[in-house]
Amino acid sequence: MTGFVARLRAAWDEQDSLACVGLDPLIERLPAHIAAHASPIFHFNKAIIDATADLVCAYKPQFAHYAACEAEDQLERTIEYIHRAYPGIPVILDAKRGDVGSTAERYAIEAFERYGADAVTVNPYLGGDSLEPFLRFEDKGVLVVCRTSNPGARDLQDLDVGGRKLFAVVAELAATRWNSRGNCLLVVGATYPQELAQIRAITGDMPFLLPGVGAQGADIGAAVAAGQSADGRGLIVSSSRAVIHASSGVDFAAAARAATLLLRDEINAARTRGHAA
């Protein structure tokens, strides 16, 4: 199997899109006619996926939204459905795992074998050996949280470590040590273009997952301009609530498509391409 980054690049090009839809459904906001299903989250996701699959480079289900309501089976079905119906679109399980060696192995088994995700988000606080059990899955992607978009990110990530901020150290560790198999990526909040540019300068063409567009109010143009790699790719720009809960009526899937289309086009307009667009 080709590696995650190669599959991601193929999806970027084939779909002409850097947009990603975050599948983080809030069970209390499901449309009434969907909530009546035996597996409401899965049916909701399936409709969203079918309405947006030609517009995205990836899907990103967020683990807690399933675990909080005992819906692991619906998470499994969602990922399995994407693989079966749209095999060219990778699935990133957003779970931000982080634990020591033997436990990290169990988390890697959970993400890659149980759920069959193509990639998973992880937390760097426990260091390189806590990431290694994930990175060892060479054809899978491991997205290390680097700089997040919440106000509290400053508490640790912005601390000065010998003239650099902690998040820059994480970016450098990712680029120089954790990416020896070419399957390490970073998670960088979309709300801070300056930090994005700094992390891009450290990491070459390493792909970044950019959450925080849509509900979290980032300026997409500024984020793409600052974060893209030299070839106008390099980003997975993810929107969740602004897409999947764009409408709570029977037209929710069409509304999700419209929101994804806008997102894709806004991203593409900001990309600096090597060829005429």
Added chain:
Amino acid sequence: MTGFVARLRAAWDEQDSLACVGLDPLIERLPAHIAAHASPIFHFNKAIIDATADLVCAYKPQFAHYAACEAEDQLERTIEYIHRAYPGIPVILDAKRGDVGSTAERYAIEAFERYGADAVTVNPYLGGDSLEPFLRFEDKGVLVVCRTSNPGARDLQDLDVGGRKLFAVVAELAATRWNSRGNCLLVVGATYPQELAQIRAITGDMPFLLPGVGAQGADIGAAVAAGQSADGRGLIVSSSRAVIHASSGVDFAAAARAATLLLRDEINAARTRGHAA
């Protein structure tokens, strides 16, 4: 309901123990006669719990060991069993969650409402606002990972931040900001007594969870001497594999009891008590 720390203190005193058994069963190491059960992990845990409940101050199931083998229901049953059979013994769900606001809320619901845990471990990398949705559950405990016992802990936790190491900054944030409701605790690896003493000096009598004894080979006497609070309490000393997989035969529960007894006594021998022992 009394707060988590008050319940923990009561368990320390009533049980005369700072020992905690980590319920991290490796499914491939379950005794053959247990593996045949429909819910083998639950039956395994139940036998371990019944054999050790008079010797411990807490139990600590580790999430990944259930999630990797689709055993969320057995995790639920395990916690429910402890609450029902041994209501004085708090349960710490070791899941090291860490995500931004609205997602953190879902993780808090997962830990405290779905699983009914009394406390949960969390990761500080995303900062104070990522911990707040957990801390808001005032009667629950929130154990923030501070200094871990793995070699990779150095990558971030030991970085110099203006003359102090990053883990010391986390300890100070916990003591000065995150503990306003009295329900913030720390996770500190047992293998580094010097760091333990340093973190104790920063945090007063804040309780610490000390994993890393047993399989990870910490010196229990040194860890307790360095980490205990002024009154000879302050620690939840957790051993997992060395207890629960002490024997893989039909005598596994008795072997777990013997290992827990040794652990409890070794800890108690190292405690400096305010009264004659």
